[in-house]
Amino acid sequence: MQAISQVPRLSGFEMVMALSSALDLIAPSVVGHHKRVAYMATRLAAASGLSGELQARVGLAGALHDVGVLTREQVRTLHDPRVASDEDDGHGEFGDRLLASFEPTAPLAPLIRHHHVSWHRDRPETGRAPIESHILHLADRVDVQIRLDGEILGQVPGIVDGIVERSGTSFAPDLVDAFRQLAEQEGFWLDMVTPGLDALLGGMLAGNSLDYALTFDNLLGISRLFSQIIDFRSRFTAAHSAGVAIVAQTLARELGFSPEDCDLMRLAGYLHDLGKLAVPAEILEKPGSLTQDELWVVRKHSYYTDKVLRTLSGFDTIRAWAASHHETLDRKGYPFRLGADRLDLGARVMAVADVFAAISEDRPYRSRMLGAEVLEVFDGLSAARKLDPEVIGILLANQDVLRGHLETVQQAVAEGYYAVVPSGRSDEPPSDNP
Template structure:
């Protein structure tokens, strides 16, 4: 895979929009505003890169629609979702510096002296807070009125915002060209320097995989019943891909696809995900959209074409009776067939709201029936059967690690 970090983060930030039409574009607008402020302030290139990464993911800790909408209030406290966002990002070496900025993007400047954090990170978090509040103001008023925006912002310096940052905003606000991209669908696409700034960070494949793990937590940590699912699917799929003889690059793509295969479930309300029983027709229709939504997000990232296909086809069937596209066997690659079996295997073995996880023998019986009915690939199932002990040990280890992370993640977090 040949990925640009700018494209990867911009694409994944689009997944955060799936929660509601009311939050669509917020991350990209804030990232655009922050980037323009950073350039106007002549920040060093490394700081501008950090600011952009923090801005494009700043509300990543808003796991629920309620928390996302609350953050769109101008007076929002935001302490809980900012802390959760920090916890999601801090373990990734690529994002750990940006994580501190995310953690304090709702902390007023007047309180920053009390914090034991790198001073420059706090200054950048203050700048991100300003960019965030500017978008909230324009979103709430449904218009771009520079004088009105400045009238709301200026009195809050120096308590909430740094005076120099507000001065930089005043310069930008007087320029009509600053506001124009904010009315479009993707303002970050108009930025010329930020892609280069991020490429200077020399991102490794391992760091991209870690970033996908953070996003798997965003998907899974909304519910204790799904808290480990994506990690289990990813490990199961990689194990099967190894047994099928896939090359290292394909194994890396498989782990990314496993981590992100349920990305579209960010659009599914928690009430449906946690329902202790069968879904009704309306709920099933909402749930069944998630592979198509994942395809829409991932396919827009250059270099993720294979990942997008494998991730979005995990509910297709060889007989053409799957969804979302009803593809038949000749249209499904080996990677997609592996992902499909890995998803079913993991789902059967783990606890769900309506049942306990099944034992290996019962799981294999169900997989045999599904293969006989044309749902799963018999060759992939044979690989699973021949390597069942290793497959289950690796799946279990991955899910146990994710479960520990889930418990640690919420430890000490302020109550919503």
Template sequence: MLHQDIDLHSTITALSCSLDLVGIDEIRHGKRVAMMAYHIAGELNWPESEKIGILHAGMLHDCGVAQIREHRQLTETLEWSGAEAHAERGADYLSACPLLAHLAPEVRYHHTRWETLLLLPLDPHSRLRANLLFLADRIDVLQVPYLNSEQILTAAPGIVARLQGLSGSLFAPELLDAFARVADSQAFWLAMDPDYLDEDLRSLGKNIAHVALGYTAQRELARLFSRVVDAKSPYTEQHSERVALIARQLAADFGIDGQELEQVEIAGLLHDIGKLRVSEDIIDKPGLLTAAERASMQRHSYDTYRILQRVFADSKIPVWAGFHHENLRGEGYPFKSGSEALDLECRIISVADIFQALAQTRPYRESMALHDILDDLRRRVSAGELDAGVVDKLAEHADDYYALARGD
């Protein structure tokens, strides 16, 4: 069974990079929120374990945001009437992942006014943690125009004053007082520089013990992020989950078992994590993509590969997930890898991905019937793109795989 010691801090940091992609560029919003919340918690003399907890909650606080248009709404104003929806989704995702379920309450209420939080049946500490995330999140919205510039130092007093004007309504007075104290230091603002931010996060991680995770815990962590990806479009709902199920069963039919089988499933769950960078306008487009739109789509598998290298560096998961658009002729993307570079697991995930996508309704076509899908796969085999043995294995139990693909 898959069991390994994992650096949970580095894993959360790496996976938060995938959430950053929703803003199209890796703008590190989650990391900045995390570090500012960490420093304010330090000013309040919270225990180190609580400070690390709010740091991790900050990096994951927007895990309910998958669509770029929603991200823009959240970062354009201090309050947005639609903010509640992503907070609820994020809390649901975290609650379903035992490893991170303890972060769900503050994520659920990280856009709730302090005056409203006081009326809710929450324990005082969860209430304060949620409001600290809200405060750090809104600090970041106000500082973004000045990032990576010394002009943040001239803008900082205005940011502090604006937020202090919301004491007791949006934010807890004690949080704003602590913020004002740490914000008086130029270092608080200058530490948001991308290089310094990453360096500080790595430094903090050195003092956090690794966690022993079995297969179930790793799968649930992967499933959390697969749900974020699949939420980008109603057309991709449960795509990653179903690809993972198909890939796992195909691998088992080939006699793959144990840890390798479990890693195939995790690779299937995470194969599209890089797609968070792709605009939903492209994913949902009913017609042909332009050259620029195709380029945006094609980079997602490379982003998948690089993100997963940070989490699963000692396994084949990054390769199996990141190579799912390669083909045997060496004409896929992003590496143009030919058959010699594609092991059986790569070939399995590629077939599983195509099979499930063809069985699912997409904006440019309806769900295809099973016999049409098999014809399509065999054409790709004849063209030298897909592995004949994998397609034949799938065809042996085609009805069962079709049910998995459609969620029947």
């Protein structure tokens, strides 16, 4: 089959910005938090005389700094301006380990690890927290005090007083001085609450270490990192996207897709559940049945996959394949109720791959399915014209090979998972619930 799509041409920086937007989906109250912190941190780094390269590194780290936050409870605590900021709940360490596992983002990892360390507890000369982490800490604490529903300029004196009060304790005195000067500029505050912050950051961080056109291998690597950020939030889903990626790629090959499109299918598999960053770990790990509210939160995730991937140029095909994985041929899927006439073969492949990977994994409320159970699920989906019967036929004909691929991937990912997740989360016993 002739290639129907082209490898997207975009930079690692654009991918990081997309991930940064996705991280804020976990709670409506924190929309824009990562990018405002990136902005303030970059300005503070410049005002403190850091080199252009370090400014860009601080900015990138700001854009991803809470990548290790898993639960809404953590978000509530971290964004409560009354709560002390140096309580370590482990999200800095988890974020560090996630980003350290991928070479291009590894330089950001140590900055993120220490972004809640107070100045008086850990001075840079002791060699633990770099000054860049203290910059992130200050920027983060400023942002949690900003009320987006009020006039920002009226809030400035109160925010500045609160920061100055903690100079020499929570925050480095030199950084507080730099912040006071920046805070005098109305533009400093208005930049953060005026639409267009993405473009502004693009200019400020131009030439950063991820601002280069990605090769396909780079793109695959960064997408694999994303899949881990999405899936390591729960041990039940730790290998899910990697499993979907390999199954979808193999099915595409069996269906005669070009080698290029098979590769794109793999990439789409890594990214298909990107919107799950909006689903807190409390829900992903819940052993019992979900409440109606929780079900609605889960139901939003593929919409968010679509929304975030829409911001990336050249991603139309990948987005269509990735974000349609809960759509059905009978127009009863979600989030767009597309139906048979609007679901191309790639989207149909992804939907089948997603179900196969999901039912082959343990969940808090049931064990993985095998053999006859798998057959029964797909017979039902085929008979009801939910998913494509031809794709299902190919899946079932190759079930053993696909299961082998899935198990290899699950094993490889599990090793990475146990190396990365904070202790105490990785060794929870499996639930006995059916």
